Every structure is written in structure tokens, then in C-alpha cells.
Amino acid sequence: MIDSEQKVSIRTALRDSRREGLINFMEDLIELLHQEGYSFQDLLEALAGWGYRQQPPTDEVIRHLEDAALELHQLTTNRSKN
Numbered sequence: 873m874i875d876s877e878q879k880v881s882i883r884t885a886l887r888d889s890r891r892e893g894l895i896n897f898m899e900d901l902i903e904l905l906h907q908e909g910y911s912f913q914d915l916l917e918a919l920a921g922w923g924y925r926q927q928p929p930t931d932e933v934i935r936h937l938e939d940a941a942l943e944l945h946q947l948t949t950n951r952s953k954n
Contacts, residue, residue, distance in 0.1 A: 874882070905915060923933065 902912065902915065905911075
């Protein structure tokens with residue numbers, strides 16, 4: 873039987889794997905968009921427009937953005953220490 877600590881470890885590994893796959897996908901997408909004359913700002917504006925049409929709860933969007941900003945800060949802090 874898998875204990876709760878092991879479950880957390882497995883979930884974390886799966887989340888990290890999915891995130892890495894999404895990062896690779898986004899790198900390719902951004903490169904392709906750049907080749908077609910679009911900028912990163914164009915992509916962000918398109919995502920904002922799409923998000924507005926989806927009308928997710930504003931608090932949920934803010935929470936995800938804050939979580940992403942915190943993770944990015946932690947990553948950059950860890951890289952600067954190495």
C-alpha cells in the first residue's frame with residue numbers, strides 16, 4: 873500500500889513531468905509564432921482574450937498567476953545560488 877508521503881511524491885513527479893512537457897511545447901509554439909511574425913506580447917494578448925471569453929472566476933486566475941510568479945521567483949533564486 874502506498875502511504876500518503878509516497879502519494880505526494882508521485883503527484884509532485886507527475887506534475888513536474890507535465891509542466892516540463894508544457895514548457896517544451898510552449899518553446900516550440902513561441903518559436904513558430906515568432907517565425908510567423910507574432911511577438912510574445914501578441915501571444916499574451918491572445919491568452920488574455922481567450923481567458924476573458926472563458927470567464928473563469930477572477931480569484932482563481934489571480935491565484936494561478938500568483939502561484940506561477942512565486943514558482944518563477946523560487947526557480948530564479950535557486951539558479952542564482954548555484
